[in-house]
Amino acid sequence: MPKRSHHGTQDLEQPSKRRRLAGARLDRLSDLSDELLLRILSFLSTGTLVLCRRVSTRLKAVATDSQLWKAAYYNRFVRPRALRLPGISDSAKHLLFSSKSSKWLDEEYLVRRGETLDWMKQYKLRHNWTRGSCAVSEISISDLPPAPPLLLRYHNGIVFTLDSSDGLRAWSSKERRELLATSVIEPHTKDDLPTSMAVDESNDPQFANQDIRISIGFHDGRFCIYSFQPDVRRFARMYEHARSSIGRLSAMTLRWPYLTTMSETRQLSIYKFAEVLGSSREYSQLAPPRLLSSLKSHTTSKPLSLSMKITHHAVVASIAYTLPTYFSGYSVGIQEVRLSLDGDIVESRLATADHGVFQPLHAHPQAVGESSTSPNGTNARDFGSFSTPTSLSYTHPYLLVAHPDNTLTLYLVTSSLEKLAISPGSRLWGHTSSVSGAHVGGRGRAVSVSCRGGEMRVWELEGGVSSLGNRKRLLNGELSIRVKTDRDLVQTNQNSLESTESDRGFGLGLSWADRVEDSSVTRGWVGFDDENVVVLKELAEGAQALVVYDFT
Structure with a gap:
């Protein structure tokens, strides 16, 4: 018996099946130009x-085009920064993507690198x-902690370490992460030990072999x-x-040809170097510097920070220094010494x-997950702003x-020809234990x-x-944002109960990985550039190591 057709559909023409022609091309994208x-x-x-990079060889080449990722970098990272400037609206046409250096704020150095810059890699770096x-x-770097403590500086992917036993050393934080060079520092006397170190801030990071x-x-x-000569x-x-009567040099900063030092007796000295004597790199010597100024301070105390800038x-x-006060326990101050190019x-x-x-910590609401006690067991509200910064x-x-608790304070310094001022401090919360540096x-x-615990946070405070x-x-x-390492990501993807039971130590209630982290102490020194963060850590046995966080 034939099937009945539905009402009103018997007169409709049924669609015919399409036959696929042999050799028909279904790839429409191949006909398009690049x-x-x-x-x-x-x-x-x-x-x-x-995802498009996985489709074909041609799409991979086009999807990795530098102009695509350059525009993506600008729209995600540069344009939002420009919108935060006063008087700038989202509808401003001059904020649209362009390769003009003037639109890239202080990141115009990336544009000047031209075709040598891999914009996809740069986007990934900033995204990480x-x-x-x-x-x-x-x-x-050391099996035992040196005395006095190790001095460190980080510049252009190279970590410089200095101590009395191993001398001056240079370590690479890129690729192989190896010891590059070492130089023995010979003291004049038994107690003549290195106490401070600075790296020239005028070096251009774009020149790796400078x-x-x-x-x-x-x-x-x-x-x-x-x-330090990187190529050799x-x-x-x-x-x-020559030695000086001002005593131990506790801090210094170097921006060639100027050197600024601070002694333990609070003597601030500014020097200027002249020409280099000799034509050979190996045997070139500097002429004695000229002392431009020497000032005595009566208020500065540690911790402090020296810096220099050179204008036309x-x-x-x-x-910048800490200043003890009666009401709050401490404050911060800054002194600027302005000299002419002739040294006056x-x-x-x-x-x-x-x-x-400065308010006691109980005046601030405590965020969820933040520790209410200090590492010494002291209540945070009694420990807060009356303690010396770390x-x-x-x-x-x-x-x-x-601060010794789990907070930081940010100040903005206004420095112009007319005035020098420090804005009120803004307390920053986020750490769950004492901030060491x-x-x-x-x-x-x-x-x-x-x-302790290896917690590290990255702040965007612009x-x-x-x-x-x-x-x-x-x-x-x-x-x-709290930095998540590869090990953290692996542990997050694992079953928490299974991993805890399998890795738990005998009677300690902690996994082995957690015990390794808790046994290490961050010594407060941290340095970073656009690709890496380097932190000094000391293990329970006294050995010291540089921990390199690679964001590439």
Whole structure:
């Protein structure tokens, strides 16, 4: 019996089956030119672009085009920064993507690198910073802690370490992470030990094989200038200054040809070097420097930070320091010494933060997950602002102070020809244990580390915390992110109960990985560049290691 057709459908023409022709081309994209295909891909998200790379060889080549990722980098990282500037609206046409250096704020150096820069790699690097995702490795540098403590500086992927036993050493934080060079430091007397070190801040990071100047201060007041030659992996001593009656040099900063030192007796000295004597790199020597100025301070105390900047008309030496006060226990101050290019003092001025902004910690709401006690078991509200900061970092205009509890304080410094001022401090929350050290860079990026447990956080502090947008980010917990290493990501993906039971130690209630982290102590030193963060750690046995966090 034939099937009945549905009502009203018997007169409709049934669609005929299409026959696939042999050799028919279903790939419509292959007929498009690279320019048109590039235009289509420009409307896709970065995640889709990554997937397109797996389709074919041609799509992989087009999806990795430098112009695509350059525009993606600008729209995600540069344009939002420009929108935070006062008076800039989202509809401003001049904020649309362009290769003009003037639109890239202080990142125009990336545009100037031209075709040599891999923009996809640069996007991935910046993306990893925002997520706190990185790989971690260690460089063992000492089996026993040196006395006095190890001195460290980080510059252009090279970690410089200095101690009385192993001397001056250079370590690579890239690729192989190996010892590059070493130089023995011979003291004049038994107690003449190195006490401070600085790396030339005027070196351009774009030139990897450029010689790097290093200054070393000693207990007897003398200092030396060394040159590290990366291409031949060698140190060369260029100058040694005679011992001085001002005593031990506790801090210094070097921006060639100027050197600023601070002694234990609070004597600030500014020197200027002249020409290099000799034509050979190995045997070149410096002429004795000229002492431009020497000032005595009666208020500065540790921790402190020295810095210098050179303009077309003047040289400005700055010292940021902590200042004991009666009401709050401490405050922060900054002194600027402005000199002409000939070495004459133009002015010296001071500024301090208003101690009225320091409130006990119980005046601040405690965030979820934050520790309410200090590492010593002291209640945080009794331990707070009346204790001396653990570290201080100053890179104009950001002044960042780390506290013995789980907080930091950010200040903005205004320095112009008319005035020098420090804004009220903004308390930053996020760490779950004592903050042992922090360092802030010029674009407002900062890295802070806890004393125990290996917790490290990355902060984006550009513009300070006073703006409405940054206050919202702070309340939402978006102003900083905890760094997650490869091991953390693996442990997150594992079954928590199974991994805990299989790795648990005998009777300790802690996994083996947790016991390794808890047995290490962060010594408060942290350095970073655009690709890596380097932290000094000391294990329970006394061995010291450099922990390298790689964001590439």
